[in-house]
Amino acid sequence: MAYLISLSRRLRETPFTPGVEATGVKAYTVYNRMLLPTVFEDMESDYHHLKEHVQVWDVSVERQIELNGADAARLMQMLTPRDLRKMQLDQCHYVPIVDENGKMLNDPVAIKHSDARWWISIADSDLLFWVKGLALGAGLDVNVFEPDVSPLAVQGPKSGALMERVFGPDVHDIRFFRHKRMAFMDTSFIVARSGYSKQGGYEIYVAGSQHGMPLWDALFKAGEDLNVRPGCPNLIERVESGLLSYGNDMTMDNTPLECGLGKYCKPVEGLEHVGREALALEAALGPERQIRAISILGEALGHARTAWPLIEDGARVGQVTSAAWSPDFRTNVAIGMVDAVHWSPGTELFVETPQGLREARVRGRFWN
Amino acid sequence: MAYLISLSRRLRETPFTPGVEATGVKAYTVYNRMLLPTVFEDMESDYHHLKEHVQVWDVSVERQIELNGADAARLMQMLTPRDLRKMQLDQCHYVPIVDENGKMLNDPVAIKHSDARWWISIADSDLLFWVKGLALGAGLDVNVFEPDVSPLAVQGPKSGALMERVFGPDVHDIRFFRHKRMAFMDTSFIVARSGYSKQGGYEIYVAGSQHGMPLWDALFKAGEDLNVRPGCPNLIERVESGLLSYGNDMTMDNTPLECGLGKYCKPVEGLEHVGREALALEAALGPERQIRAISILGEALGHARTAWPLIEDGARVGQVTSAAWSPDFRTNVAIGMVDAVHWSPGTELFVETPQGLREARVRGRFWN
Numbered sequence: 001m002a003y004l005i006s007l008s009r010r011l012r013e014t015p016f017t018p019g020v021e022a023t024g025v026k027a028y029t030v031y032n033r034m035l036l037p038t039v040f041e042d043m044e045s046d047y048h049h050l051k052e053h054v055q056v057w058d059v060s061v062e063r064q065i066e067l068n069g070a071d072a073a074r075l076m077q078m079l080t081p082r083d084l085r086k087m088q089l090d091q092c093h094y095v096p097i098v099d100e101n102g103k104m105l106n107d108p109v110a111i112k113h114s115d116a117r118w119w120i121s122i123a124d125s126d127l128l129f130w131v132k133g134l135a136l137g138a139g140l141d142v143n144v145f146e147p148d149v150s151p152l153a154v155q156g157p158k159s160g161a162l163m164e165r166v167f168g169p170d171v172h173d174i175r176f177f178r179h180k181r182m183a184f185m186d187t188s189f190i191v192a193r194s195g196y197s198k199q200g201g202y203e204i205y206v207a208g209s210q211h212g213m214p215l216w217d218a219l220f221k222a223g224e225d226l227n228v229r230p231g232c233p234n235l236i237e238r239v240e241s242g243l244l245s246y247g248n249d250m251t252m253d254n255t256p257l258e259c260g261l262g263k264y265c266k267p268v269e270g271l272e273h274v275g276r277e278a279l280a281l282e283a284a285l286g287p288e289r290q291i292r293a294i295s296i297l298g299e300a301l302g303h304a305r306t307a308w309p310l311i312e313d314g315a316r317v318g319q320v321t322s323a324a325w326s327p328d329f330r331t332n333v334a335i336g337m338v339d340a341v342h343w344s345p346g347t348e349l350f351v352e353t354p355q356g357l358r359e360a361r362v363r364g365r366f367w368n
Numbered sequence: 369m370a371y372l373i374s375l376s377r378r379l380r381e382t383p384f385t386p387g388v389e390a391t392g393v394k395a396y397t398v399y400n401r402m403l404l405p406t407v408f409e410d411m412e413s414d415y416h417h418l419k420e421h422v423q424v425w426d427v428s429v430e431r432q433i434e435l436n437g438a439d440a441a442r443l444m445q446m447l448t449p450r451d452l453r454k455m456q457l458d459q460c461h462y463v464p465i466v467d468e469n470g471k472m473l474n475d476p477v478a479i480k481h482s483d484a485r486w487w488i489s490i491a492d493s494d495l496l497f498w499v500k501g502l503a504l505g506a507g508l509d510v511n512v513f514e515p516d517v518s519p520l521a522v523q524g525p526k527s528g529a530l531m532e533r534v535f536g537p538d539v540h541d542i543r544f545f546r547h548k549r550m551a552f553m554d555t556s557f558i559v560a561r562s563g564y565s566k567q568g569g570y571e572i573y574v575a576g577s578q579h580g581m582p583l584w585d586a587l588f589k590a591g592e593d594l595n596v597r598p599g600c601p602n603l604i605e606r607v608e609s610g611l612l613s614y615g616n617d618m619t620m621d622n623t624p625l626e627c628g629l630g631k632y633c634k635p636v637e638g639l640e641h642v643g644r645e646a647l648a649l650e651a652a653l654g655p656e657r658q659i660r661a662i663s664i665l666g667e668a669l670g671h672a673r674t675a676w677p678l679i680e681d682g683a684r685v686g687q688v689t690s691a692a693w694s695p696d697f698r699t700n701v702a703i704g705m706v707d708a709v710h711w712s713p714g715t716e717l718f719v720e721t722p723q724g725l726r727e728a729r730v731r732g733r734f735w736n
Contacts, residue, residue: 001389002372003372003373003375003393003394003395003396004370004371004372004373004394004395004396004407005371005372005373005395005396005397005398006395006396006397006406006407007371007671007673008397008613008615008616008671008672008673008690009615009616009672009673009674009675009689009690010397010399010492010613010614010615010616011397011398013673013674021369025371026371026372027371027372027373027374028371028372028373028374029373029374029376029378029379029398030373030379030397030398030401031378033398033492033493033615038374039372039374099500099504100504105497124378124401125401125494125497126493126494126497127497128497129473129493129494129495129496129497129498129501130497130498130500130501131501132467132498132501133497133498133499133500133501133502133503133504133505134501134502134504134505135501135505136467136468136501136502136505136642137501137502137503137504137505137506137507138505138506139505245376245378246378247376247377247378247401248376248377248378274504303375303376304376304377305375305376305377305381306377306381307377321377322376322377
């Protein structure tokens with residue numbers, strides 16, 4: 001069954017909504033209480049186009065949290081187990097955020113403007129409330145708020161060519177997960193080499209909603225002969241690429257080690273952060289389950305609306321949380337969380353899908 | 369334009385989703401990262417039925433936050449300007465929650481199980497993160513988490529008749545905004561005389577997802593001759609009734625005084641809570657703008673996807689945030705926030721709608 005979405009002010013529009021709707025968006029999801037496009041032509045056509053050309057994505061839903069004030073750096077390090085002491089001003093850092101029990105609250109990307117000013121580009125939870133609450137409870141000298149910043153992503157193999165036409169050749173100097181301030185008309189934006197696909201690309205942190213549609217229009221005008229199209233994070237591509245989705249593949253029930261994020265959470269002598277004891281204990285014992293790439297055999301399945309149980313010998317040994325038919329790999333690609341005994345590559349399991357029980361294989365790596 | 373909603377695990381299903389979909393839900397919104405039905409037959413038919421008969425509403429999206437531990441009562445009072453010292457164990461208390469600047473974070477309803485155990489039934493924001501962050505930052509001895517509790521509402525003039533058939537005649541002993549534990553099969557639920565309509569009704573706090581569909585089925589079976597139907601908060605009815613929606617009619621930009629919630633926020637000598645100074649200052653100066661009922665003249669308008677500016681003499685003097693055509697009152701009923709000089713009943717303003725500039729009138733009260 002297909003259902004309509006009822007629109008209201010509560011599901012926030014973005015600076016790019018007029019462009020998204022004029023170019024034929026067909027479906028939305030809601031992410032951080034804001035509209036995120038999910039389909040333009042259809043998911044498979046959008047997928048093929050992303051892998052061959054270049055797309056402009058409205059990812060305003062990656063809301064920013066600004067930490068601003070004397071205690072900003074101290075608060076930022078309290079928030080994450082990742083050691084930020086050597087972070088440079090042009091780096092983007094993926095920073096898992098955990099609570100005092102070491103459970104995932106969000107998996108954002110941080111940018112450091114200065115010791116006294118940071119942005120956190122968030123996944124789908126009101127992390128603002130956690131950061132504000134923690135700062136207030138601990139009596140820190142810092143302002144925490146959501147600034148008027150809406151990221152626009154340019155993704156796909158021709159993204160470099162398109163970005164050069166709008167921002168100039170210096171855009172090619174930006175290395176992966178680094179950023180640089182680039183001029184646009186009478187303003188400038190932070191431009192990062194990043195994005196929620198593995199097809200290459202950039203994210204433009206559009207500060208000031210009034211600049212949204214002029215930038216959108218400039219990208220589409222400059223990219224006409226590159227076959228530029230509107231797009232959005234593509235379920236098939238992201239599962240092939242092993243890009244996790246907070247709320248889908250991991251929730252507040254999971255730890256960063258379970259999510260395969262252990263490299264960002266190594267215990268560091270003298271580093272104080274929330275969840276330190278819980279994560280140190282888990283690092284010593286090892287996680288009980290972990291994210292894995294999973295192939296589901298047989299014909300094309302629908303997408304997972306809920307977690308699908310993974311079964312061995314009649315017992316539940318994990319779950320599949322994202323799944324899609326991959327036209328390029330001719331299998332159902334999936335992301336799942338699998339118990340320790342069963343997570344080795346090649347392990348044969350069953351998965352309970354709405355289309356019946358299916359054979360599944362644990363893989364050693366994702367596809368892209 | 370109508371858009372589809374893309375379903376995924378991130379948009380959580382509820383214990384009642386099988387019932388909601390079997391009985392023909394047509395559209396959803398997302399609220400607290402969970403599915404909230406918005407239309408069954410059509411909004412006007414749903415409206416008329418709600419005012420004449422009885423409906424069962426899946427309002428699982430009113431997630432609960434449990435505060436559990438020695439410091440639970442202390443934390444609960446820190447959270448809200450409302451004086452909770454005399455709150456009784458069978459009361460439901462509407463408790464505005466503000467940050468340190470006196471800005472609205474949520475407008476939930478609290479239930480007190482004991483000094484050491486509270487539930488907060490939340491509007492659309494991750495209040496859990498605020499409460500957890502504050503508790504951790506302040507070093508309080510309390511567990512804060514989302515329990516497996518999903519409210520089911522029974523609303524409409526025949527709600528008492530239906531509830532009696534399922535829970536027995538004692539249900540009539542429950543006074544407005546009070547609650548009582550009532551037996552159902554081999555379990556029991558907290559049942560409150562409350563709900564997000566002014567047609568009368570109850571909210572059943574279903575603890576344990578496995579009890580969801582048995583209760584849903586029992587209500588529909590018992591209510592066949594009462595013309596019971598599935599329903600949901602109805603935009604037309606809630607605007608007529610002046611029931612505010614967090615995220616629509618008020619956001620983190622607003623104070624409780626602006627929202628007309630001053631009676632819950634009177635400064636009390638010796639009461640410590642977050643935002644005390646900011647609210648005391650505003651109480652002394654008076655709010656700069658306030659929620660008002662607004663009639664928009666002329667033929668039926670569509671619903672507001674964004675805030676519609678209210679205009680006088682070419683200047684913006686407020687905004688309309690919810691609007692719907694009322695079949696019963698033969699006008700466009702609306703909720704808006706109006707600047708102080710212009711908020712008197714009878715004031716004539718203009719409102720910029722997607723269907724053009726319209727005349728509007730500030731009213732002294734809502735319709736129902």
